[in-house]
Amino acid sequence: EPEVTQTPSHQVTQMGQEVILRCVPISNHLYFYWYRQILGQKVEFLVSFYNNEISEKSEIFDDQFSVERPDGSNFTLKIRSTKLEDSAMYFCASSPGLPPYEQYFGPGTRLTVT
Amino acid sequence: DQQVKQNSPSLSVQEGRISILNCDYTNSMFDYFLWYKKYPAEGPTFLISISSIKDKNEDGRFTVFLNKSAKHLSLHIVPSQPGDSAVYFCAASANTGNQFYFGTGTSLTVIP
Numbered sequence: 001e002p003e004v005t006q007t008p009s010h011q012v013t014q015m016g017q018e019v020i021l022r023c024v025p026i027s028n029h030l031y032f033y034w035y036r037q038i039l040g041q042k043v044e045f046l047v048s049f050y051n052n053e054i055s056e057k058s059e060i061f062d063d064q065f066s067v068e069r070p071d072g073s074n075f076t077l078k079i080r081s082t083k084l085e086d087s088a089m090y091f092c093a094s095s096p097g098l099p100p101y102e103q104y105f106g107p108g109t110r111l112t113v114t
Numbered sequence: 115d116q117q118v119k120q121n122s123p124s125l126s127v128q129e130g131r132i133s134i135l136n137c138d139y140t141n142s143m144f145d146y147f148l149w150y151k152k153y154p155a156e157g158p159t160f161l162i163s164i165s166s167i168k169d170k171n172e173d174g175r176f177t178v179f180l181n182k183s184a185k186h187l188s189l190h191i192v193p194s195q196p197g198d199s200a201v202y203f204c205a206a207s208a209n210t211g212n213q214f215y216f217g218t219g220t221s222l223t224v225i226p
Contacts, residue, residue: 004157031212042116043158043203043216056212091157099146099207100165103214105157 002026004106006092012112013082021077021109023092032075033093033103034067036060043091049075082113117141118206120217128225133191135220137204140185144206148214149178149189152201161202162189194224 005024013019025032034046047057049067066078075094079086089110093103119138127133135149145166150158164171164178164187171178177190191198201221205214 006157033213035216042118042218043205045213045215048212050212058213093157098212099209099214100163102148102160102163104160105150107155107157 004092004094004104006090006106006109008109009107010110010112012114015084015113016081019079019082019111021079021090021092021111023075023077023106024073025075025092025094026104027073029094029096029104031055031095031098031101031103032067032069033095034077035091035093035105036088037091037108038085038088046077079111082111084113087111087113116218117144118204118215118217120202120204120220122220123218124221124223126223126225127194129196130193133189133194133198133222133224135189135191135202135204135222137187137189137217138185139187139206139215141206141208141215142185143208144215145209146207147178147180147187148205148207149176150203150205150216152203152219158203191222194222196224196226198222199224 007022032049037043047061048055089108091108092106095101095103148163149161151161152158180187201219203219204217
């Protein structure tokens with residue numbers, strides 16, 4: 001069964017450093033998403049991406065964040081200058097269409113900023 | 115701004131009994147609701163959904179009920195099995211956007 005994959009599973013970085021989180025969505029899906037979950041809190045939407053551009057973003061997704069689909073398979077989230085409060089699980093998701101299509105989530109990348 | 119709320123952080127149920135997980139929402143524009151299940155170290159996995167034009171959707175042991183007037187939905191699992199032990203997230207979307215709004219989750223423990 002096709003699945004969303006994410007690398008790395010755990011990333012440790014120092015405050016102020018840039019990180020790139022990588023995702024391979026399900027191959028025939030058209031919509032791609034990033035969510036994050038700070039420990040003990042809810043899963044929060046960051047951004048959605050369709051047709052090579054951002055279609056929707058939350059207030060969390062500020063200028064420090066960017067997304068890219070550099071080739072036909074990868075979808076990346078870049079945090080330019082990490083802050084301690086960026087420490088969270090970051091989930092990538094993909095879907096074949098807008099809701100009511102469900103979104104398929106990857107296993108997540110745990111980002112720890114020290 | 116919590117548009118989707120799950121007020122019970124945890125629930126314990128005996129194997130074979132019914133598990134009822136609850137979710138409330140505030141945004142009247144939400145028209146599609148889902149339940150996701152999450153095991154530790156894994157991403158959320160889609161479980162069951164319901165459109166706002168329905169008040170019930172059933173899939174095997176899982177049934178979701180929607181009460182639009184109360185802005186409330188619930189997930190019933192019957193009979194509960196130990197493998198159902200996980201965190202359950204309620205999520206909602208509006209036809210004006212393509213993001214899902216998640217609740218904080220309820221950790222279900224099914225006791226053998």
